[in-house]
Amino acid sequence: MQKLIAVLGPTAVGKTDTAIFLAEKFNGELISADSVQVYKGLDIISGKDLPAGRQGLPVSSKFKLQKKDGPYSIGYYLFEHILIYLLDVVKPSYSFNVSDFIAFGQKFLEQILEKEKLPIIVGGTGFYVKGLLDGIDTSPVPIDENLRNKLKNFDVLSLQKFLLKENKKKFDSMNNSDRNNPRRLIRAIEIASKIKNFKLASPAGRLKIKNDERKEYDILMIGLKCEREELKKRIDSRVDKRLKLGAIDEAKVLFKNYEKLSEQVKNANGYRQLFEYLKNEVSLDRAIQKWKIAEYHYSKNQMTWFDADRRIQWFDIGKKDFRKNLVKEVHAWYNKDI
Incomplete structure (x- = not known):
């Protein structure tokens, strides 16, 4: 093997x-x-x-x-x-x-x-x-841009309610991290919608890698x-290093085409917080602090x-x-x- x-x-x-x-x-x-x-x-x-x-x-x-x-x-x-x-x-x-x-x-x-x-x-x-x-099973379900555009401004609670209505079993199977992750909720709704509309869950039509x-x-x-405390120190050090390497300049280049960016990019740790700074929503110091906190939470969810x-x-x-x-x-x- x-x-x-x-x-x-x-x-x-x-x-x-x-x-x-x-x-x-x-x-x-x-x-x-x-x-x-x-x-x-x-x-x-x-x-x-x-x-x-x-x-x-x-x-x-x-x-x-x-x-x-x-x-x-x-x-x-x-x-x-x-x-x-x-x-x-x-x-x-x-x-x-x-x-x-x-x-x-x-x-x-x-x-x-x-x-x-x-x-x-x-x-x-x-x-x-x-x-x-x-x-x-559901990875080949195609992206539905119309549905994503409809859902992108929903808050987490609204997305949870939407998924519960579409597929309660799927919602119940999600861990707490995924239930509070807008991107995961939208993808789950997308899959649930396709299954509901096209009966992909039937033996003949189910999308699955057997x-x-x-x-x-x-x-x-x-x-x-x-x-845990050592990991936080490593995260802090890494964020500080990336700022010195030119993280803000990188964010500025991407921000020029912000409307064209995928939701994955807009919401990725580091990018999301620096985009908030470039939109004058927060100070640079606050954006950096939020970036580090987001990484702490992400590492906990990964574990x-x-x-x-x-x-x-x-x-x-x-x-x-x-x-x-x-x-x-x-x-x-x-x-x-x-």
């Missing part, structure tokens, strides 16, 4: 650094699972900067375009000698979603395995990782964590999501010999049944 690794965890915990480290040790290549880093021009605020001790941003290295496919740019960045895929895939105006990620993620998995290398999925967007590894159509992999899921997956083996990055123990675990798994 072909093997792959997933490196998961909250924002600022050092996932990319660890994934590159493992790729160097085990002849791997990376697939980024980040719902914001897929966008071109979202470089500094989204965290496409390389880990500590590595120089420059991905945009300062050469992007190798493999092919152009409609709105998608398919290729990779070369970090030293490690390839990483699914960065800079679409323009900020495109509404990238989990079905896009699954489609390209599967292609890159096959491509990496054909080269007899180890695929390493790295990122904090748990929904994307789950979609790629486990499949999601288990017998999916390849089986031997998956090692690695979770990185640290103490709630990942804690529900019992397959994940957790490693505390603050522990002595963390990497030594990690390599030992990966080595035992990697050489099993070879």
Whole structure:
């Protein structure tokens, strides 16, 4: 059975650094699972900067375009000698979603395995990782721009009521984080609407990646964590670093075409708060404070999501010999049944 690794965890915990480290040790290549880093021009605020001790941003290295496919740019960045895929895939105006990620993620998995290398999925967007590894029944449901335009000004409570009316079972199955996430609520309403109108839930019409159509992999899921207060310090440091690297200038460039930006970009952490500053809704100091607070909340929601997956083996990055123990675990798994 072909093997792959997933490196998961909250924002600022050092996932990319660890994934590159493992790729160097085990002849791997990376697939980024980040719902914001897929966008071109979202470089500094989204965290496409390389880990500590590595120089420059991905945009300062050469992007190798493999092919152009409609709105998608398919290729990779070369970090030293490690390839990483699914960065800079679409323009900020495109509404990238989990079905896009699954489609390209599967292609890159096959491509990496054909080269007899180890695929390493790295990122904090748990929904994307789950979609790629486990499949999601409703991921091929197309975007309904008319419905999204209708719902975009609804507050969270109104969206919750709308979804309860459309599909109470779906609402009841959502965790607290998703119930209070406008984008997740709108997507759930979108899916519920399609099922209701086109009866996609029937055996003949259900949109599903069936288990017998999916390849089986031997998956090692690695979770990185640290103490809560330490993570907050890491988040603060990272936000401050990105401000020094030019986060405000990056936001200003995107803000020039604000009306054309996708909702994902408008509401992404860092961008949303700096856009509020550029709209003169808050001071710069307040925008920065709100950015950091949003990252704290996001990291907590990420841990709630990942804690529900019992397959994940957790490693505390603050522990002595963390990497030594990690390599030992990966080595035992990697050489099993070879």
